[in-house]
Amino acid sequence: MTALIKGRTGEWEVVIGLEVHAQVISNAKLFSGAATDFGAEPNTQVSFVDAAFPGMLPVLNRFCVEQAVKTGLGLDAEIHLQSVFDRKNYFYADLPAGYQISQFSRPVVGKGSIALDVPDGTTRAIGITRVHLEQDAGKSLHDQHPSKTYVDLNRAGVALMEIVSEPDLRTAEEAGAYLRKLRSILRYLGTCDANMEEGNLRCDCNVSVRKPGGKLGTRCEIKNVNSVRFVMQAIEYEARRQIEVIEEGGAVVQETRLFDSGKGVTRAMRTKEESHDYRYFPDPDLLPLTLDAAWVERLKASLPELPDAKKARFMRDYKLSASQASALVAEQETADEFEKLQGRVAKVVLISPSTTANTVINVVSFIAGERGMTPAQFIRMNDVHGALILQQKNVISGRMLKEVLEGVAESTKSAEAFVDEKGLKQVTDTGAIEAAIDAVLAKEPAKVAEYRAGKEKLLAFFVGQIMKATQGKANPALVNELLKKKLAG
């Protein structure tokens, strides 16, 4: 499925590849013992190695290697038991050594793939070219002074995984879906927080256009886009820009561009970057990295159930739909809390997993979001299972569930206690309901006549009035049944 863009001269195919820089979760940096915490005072998490002082040498952090291998395994990729660290040489204020230690010719992880969920329920495999470890650079602040740049090296030397996709993506939406899926996998693995706002996941987008079936066009790289939304916007803009350039008779210039999120456009970087000659060569301060095959196997066996597998299991074992399962597994905690919730409630009363799923996806997510919490946090802190049990026992109606959950969130009461206190028990007494129906119908004789004359949609109006009269507590099914009976005469 390719979504083509209509240009003046016909249809165009967009070819997209993403290079994601994911900050590795670790206590210390890739080659030094300085800390990696976010938000520290400038230059307080910098060792002499990070600042490239004379005579300083790198020593590899074992855990960072483990994190990279786990990531590779989670992307179904081949793990290279032998890999090499290379120096990537260039000059910049936040690159103290004048080179970045990276992996060029032989990365630690090779080819893999990510499955994208397509709306029709199928999946499309997007290839991963490679994953390698490299040092992050420091931060340059250009806006603190009119003629000076301030440099903070706290981030210099932090471990990054560069995850490179094959140019298999074809639309901005796919790019967004790819990033969300990648993010999910990384968080499941615990190898990266993948929080684009905090900058621990950054994305470079490679975009080119071509006529369908034609050869690959010249690509431009849009660097350092820091949200999924901006990635999609940048790609959309850039694709159209390139199409316009070509249709006007010009040629796309291969260059590095930045996305101006304020204006929604990409622009070429002002410094004329001569195509960088990085002069890669194996870092002579480090030896080639050799991994033990048995160790990799142990690591593989220790991986958590990943999103795709969990989704498949949820669909199979809980009979959830693809979209329900996808929504639940996007965050590992949500999926875990869903399962625990289902288990707890099902011990007490009959409940279909679909009902639990919908409750979590629709009701809990909404209420939690309003309170700045994740659904998982909300479930852990509040008596959601109690409320569901009451619903399944018909003590409260389905409509009442949301109100009960909100009330339980405000107080510290259990659902049962809250329902008792507020008198929210569902009214199932047919006598009381009939009385309420009679009262409403008596008030609206004209509408009753209209209904009986054929205006069937007035049923909803009557139901609404009855629910109002009973403060929402009447059992909807009974209301419907009894109302219809009475209207029928």
Added chain:
Amino acid sequence: MALDKATVARIAALARIKVPAAEIDSLAEELSKILTWVEQLNEIDVTGVEPMTAVAHARPPLREDTVTDGGIRDKVLANAPETTGGFFVVPKVVE
């Protein structure tokens, strides 16, 4: 390999070393001589030979993931030509 002035200028720019115009010619000559001299390696057949990247020992040492360094800002900044508020200061870069 004979290097022309343009190449020397390009290499000097890559290496961020300013070479006064008056010196480019003689520098090009010196570098050319050296490169021509090292090209004697062209005589050697290296088919099937692996490049030597590090002399000896098997595996790189691996560090434990503990914070053992940093928190030494004063020392890190002490030799810098210009600093302010805990930052290194350089001429502004425009991206």
Added chain:
Amino acid sequence: MNLTALTIGQARERLRRKDFTARELAEAYIKAMEAARPLNVYLVETPDRALAAAAQSDARLQKGSALPLDGVPVAVKDLFCTDGIETTAGSKILGGFVPPYESTITANLWRNGALMLGKVNLDEFAMGSATITSARGPTENPWRRKGDNRPLVPGGSSGGSASAVAARAALAATGTDTGGSIRQPASFCGIVGLKPTYGRCSRWGIVAFASSLDQAGPMTRDVRDAAIMLHAMAGHDPKDSTSAPLPVPDFEQAVGQSIKGLRIGIPKEYRLDGMPKEIETLWQRGIDWIKSAGATTVDISLKMTKYALATYYIIAPAEASSNLARYDGVRFGLRVPGETLDAMYENTRGQGFGAEVRRRVLIGTYVLSAGYYDAYYLKAQKVRTLIARDFNEAFKSCDAILTPTAPSAAFAVGEKMDDPIAMYLNDVFTVPVNLAGLPGISVPAGLSQDGLPLGLQVIGKAFDEETVLRVAGVLEDAAKFGALPAFVAGTA
């Protein structure tokens, strides 16, 4: 009592016998350090530190709990970062740099009781074979040609170290050797210089030149002293990923051991066309000494020898071009202002680097650049494998190798200066040893016709410094090299 005439071995014994104190020994050397100023050896003198350390040595000597190097005054090549003491690598670009850390090597020395006299001169960033490229001017060799008053070079890049030890302005010195920078100046100055196996000594805190070749080592009066110093300097350092995780043997016990039954290889490719006769003669004398001591000599072939220099002059500059990228005026050293960041880099490095460093950084940048990497750098690394293989093959039929150290004696300042390549040829016998990562020592073995020292080199198997020291000890005994340079700073 001429204290500065004693070796470490001799001083050690007499300090414990309380013939004199560490303070007296330090004072004698401090005077000598001052007397050596005309040679431009010391860049920084640290007499107060030396005396303070001597006082601590004396306290331990009093108690009878002396450390191996207690009271030994050492000169430190200004390539080793010394905490709180300016370290410049002989370059303008590091002018004023005061390291906030101590190199592992020097820390090891101080932990063993040695004291620092000061930092000594070197070729800028260790690039050179004559100690004439330093931003602080050339260092002189204390030796002069017979009947000739022209100043001579001490060799390089550890020329300051060699000159200090030869002139008795230090009892020992640290040097570094990337292509011969310990052995060749040792040969030019008539002292012992030992480059251990790559990985034997830590590189942490040493200003890096060529990472896969650099090694620190001792420069001393005699072979025993070299063994004593190496024992204190060497050892695994977890902060250096290329540091060998091996225990340090008792090097000293190898000195004085018999070499009966050993096989010493004589590589035919080291017999160069146009080699001065006296070098050839010296080498033959060395062979005779070996045989008299009960060892046999074996003809071996190191086929790739003639390509070693070219290989080195691709690899070393390449690594250097990357190692020196950090000298950019941002965090330490010289900054020459510029309108933009790049202008600041270019001005700083343009003015901060000397001509030889600039040459090598540019060569290095070129051989790594796109389109040339395969033809130069990758090719050179493959030839390097062949050079290492040559040695591996040779060591199947011998236990150590004997060669001259340098193709000439020390030359005058001004000779060989116009052509960089002529200068590079000084390292023809030493460079292959660095490429293969093997240990090598230079021992003063005789005098040239002009009365200048000539050294013989012993090369050993990887991590077999013991055999190297064993053979070197025998050569030393046989050579009985007792000549003194024209200028001796130590008199007390």
